[in-house]
Amino acid sequence: MVETADIVVVGGGCIGAAIALHLAEKQAGKIILLEKKSLANGASGKGIGIIRTHYTHPVLAELAQLSLQSFHNFAERYGGYDSGFNPSGYYILVGEDDIQTLSSVVKLHQSMGIDVDFIDLDAVHSAIPALNLNDVAIAAYEPNSGYGSPPQTTIAFAKRAADLGVDVRTATPVKEIKLDAEGRIERVITPSGEIATRTVIDCVGPWARQFTEHLGLNFPVDTVVEHVVVVERPPEFSQPHPVVSDLVNLCYSRSDANLPYTRIGNSNPQRHADFLLEDADDFHGQLFPDITEELTQKLLHRYPILETGKIIEKYSGIWAITPDYQPIIDRIEPVPGLYCAVGFSGHGYKLSPIIGDLVSQFILGETNPLVEKLKMFRLSRFAENDRIKSEFSYSQAKGLR
Ligand SMILES: Cc1cc2nc3c(=O)[nH]c(=O)nc-3n(C[C@H](O)[C@H](O)[C@H](O)COP(=O)(O)OP(=O)(O)OC[C@H]3O[C@@H](n4cnc5c(N)ncnc54)[C@H](O)[C@@H]3O)c2cc1C
Numbered sequence: 001m002v003e004t005a006d007i008v009v010v011g012g013g014c015i016g017a018a019i020a021l022h023l024a025e026k027q028a029g030k031i032i033l034l035e036k037k038s039l040a041n042g043a044s045g046k047g048i049g050i051i052r053t054h055y056t057h058p059v060l061a062e063l064a065q066l067s068l069q070s071f072h073n074f075a076e077r078y079g080g081y082d083s084g085f086n087p088s089g090y091y092i093l094v095g096e097d098d099i100q101t102l103s104s105v106v107k108l109h110q111s112m113g114i115d116v117d118f119i120d121l122d123a124v125h126s127a128i129p130a131l132n133l134n135d136v137a138i139a140a141y142e143p144n145s146g147y148g149s150p151p152q153t154t155i156a157f158a159k160r161a162a163d164l165g166v167d168v169r170t171a172t173p174v175k176e177i178k179l180d181a182e183g184r185i186e187r188v189i190t191p192s193g194e195i196a197t198r199t200v201i202d203c204v205g206p207w208a209r210q211f212t213e214h215l216g217l218n219f220p221v222d223t224v225v226e227h228v229v230v231v232e233r234p235p236e237f238s239q240p241h242p243v244v245s246d247l248v249n250l251c252y253s254r255s256d257a258n259l260p261y262t263r264i265g266n267s268n269p270q271r272h273a274d275f276l277l278e279d280a281d282d283f284h285g286q287l288f289p290d291i292t293e294e295l296t297q298k299l300l301h302r303y304p305i306l307e308t309g310k311i312i313e314k315y316s317g318i319w320a321i322t323p324d325y326q327p328i329i330d331r332i333e334p335v336p337g338l339y340c341a342v343g344f345s346g347h348g349y350k351l352s353p354i355i356g357d358l359v360s361q362f363i364l365g366e367t368n369p370l371v372e373k374l375k376m377f378r379l380s381r382f383a384e385n386d387r388i389k390s391e392f393s394y395s396q397a398k399g400l401r
Contacts, residue, residue, distance in 0.1 A: 002196045005032040005167075007363070008188050009201045010174045010211070013044035014150055014349055015341050016203030017157035017168075018356025019363075021078070024164035026360055031166045032195060034188070036173030039158050040151040042205045042280070043348065046317020047150035048228055048265050050243050050252060051350040052090045052142055053114050056105055056390040056401055059373050060326075060347075063354050065114050066370075070353035071148060074156070077353075079163055081156035084149030086257050089242035090142040091124060097395040098247060099137050104392050106140050116142045128244070130237045130305045135248050147243055147254045150349045157356070174200075176214060177338070185337035198337045201363065206280035206320040208328075208342040215335055219328065220382050221320050221343045225275040225288060226265060229295045230313040233260045237305050244302070247397045251298045261312060264299045266291060267346075269398055272321065283318045321345045324387035329359060329377040339363055340379070 007028055009020040012035025020033040035041065051071055055061040074083040094102045109116045119141040121133050133139075162168045172190050177200055180186040187196045204211045208221035233255075240255040241262070250268035255261065275288050292314040300306055322328060322343040332338040341359050344351065361371045376388060394401050 002187065002194050004196045005030045006197065007031045007199045007201065008174075008195055008197045009033045009203060010188070011035065011042075011203035011205060011207075012039040012154065012158060012168070012170065013042050013203065013205050014040070014154045014157065014352040015205070015344060015355060016201070017154050017161060018352045019201055019203060019341060019359050020166045020168070021157045021161035021164065022356040022360035023363065024161050024166045026364055028360070028364060031161075033158065033161065033166055033168045034172045034174055034190065035168075035170045038170050040154040042207070043317055043319045043344070044150045044154045046226075046228070046315065047349045048252070048254065048263055049084070049147040049150050049349055050090070050254060051085065051148055052145040052243065052245070053109065053116065054090070054092055054105065054140075054142065054245065054401070056101070056392040056394070057388065058108060058112065059376055061109055061112060061114060063351050065112070067351050067354040068144060072144065078156060079160040081159055083153040083156055086146045086148065087144055088146040088240065088254065090145035090245065091119070091242055092140050092245045093133070093136045093248055094138060094394070095135055095248040096137045101392045101394050102138060102140055114142070115144050116140055128241045130241070130303045131244070132302055132304050145243065148349070153349070153352065157352070174211075177212070177335075179215070179335065183334075183336065185335065199363070200338050201359075202338065202340040202342060205342055205344070205348075206318045208320060208340070210279060212338070215338075217332065217334070219340070219342065219379070220323055221328070223277040223280045223283065223318050224272045224321050225277060225283065225286065225316045226319050226346070227287060227291045227295060227314065227316045228263055228265050229292050229299065229311065230261050230263050231299060231306050231309040232312050233262055233306065234308045237303070246298070246302055247394050247401070249298045249302060250396055251295060253299065253302070262299070262303070262306065264295050266295060267397060269325075277318065280318055285316060287314055287316050319345055323382055324389070326388045327377050328379050329355070329362070329374050330379045332379065
């Protein structure tokens, strides 16, 4: 007998797990979450986990602010599970060219009720004496932001979803979505059997292009390798430090909670084209030449004291980018019953709680002003030449920082 489900969520990253959980909270029927390998096998397994509200676009800032509130109340909100959230604080540093942009963004955020303010460079220096600020013009500070653990959060979402009745299956790749004679979804095919369903939520992240190719769909989602260097801080700099978003040097860094380690990643969009993969399955943890050395040099520039630190690890993960670096969240009209939430690039983790909530509402046909805002992420924006843009842009970081 063919198994049935009301909704099949495909992809066990933070986005798929969050959507499955929020659907279960809303009692959306029998939900099966299918993950081809293990939970957090993709981007969510390697993310550095920065959680901040700093976005030049007001809708992204609003979503980030709502998610941040969920991270602050995570265990209470999600059945006692821990996301690994550490509200370490978040500094954003800019050079002369970006004074106006940072000023405009901070003012915008303050008008939205976000807890952020400019901070004197002497105060930044007092908070993190190891920071070299000689090329920084101004800084802002978000006291409530910080970082969490993307794999831990993904597992927390999945466990809570399972508690609420979601059937979470790992090692179960969806090989194909079969349609009926009218072109509606009829079932999904996995190596361990078929599941009859009318609704599939595509949350396969960097695998988005390949996943629905057999349905004649073409998702503009590319796979980029993102690198991280981990350095052990010397004893004289052993205290954890807040997250630092360095828009002068185009990198970000944060410390670990329990070990004297600092992690650094790239935020130079110009480099992404160098790290593209044809297919997400081509990723095997490879490091592209030069970038880890470049990151190490950026780290030493910003924290000269780390010259005496020890490189502990260099690693990479993949993320899914779209032409405007923003996700595609939509109902895919040519295939009735198919929804997607893919292409979250470098910010899917921090947005995952609110995306889980809003996408579940969208799928269940609920409407309210926030759900309406998801229209901004529709797939057709690329064909309509209506990419998501912001009124403000940083000189080098570009995009929608
Ligand atoms: C190094 C690095 C640093 C990052 N830093 C940050 C940060 O500081 N802050 C932030 O917010 N974000 C950050 N990100 C981005 C963030 O991790 C991603 O945006 C987010 O994890 C995307 O989640 P996802 O669920 O959409 O995709 P993924 O986590 O990639 O999940 C997709 C899942 O789908 C599964 N899958 C694929 N095909 C199938 C199939 N056919 N059947 C079943 N399952 C399938 C995959 O195995 C995978 O587990 C970072 C990412 C990386 C790599």
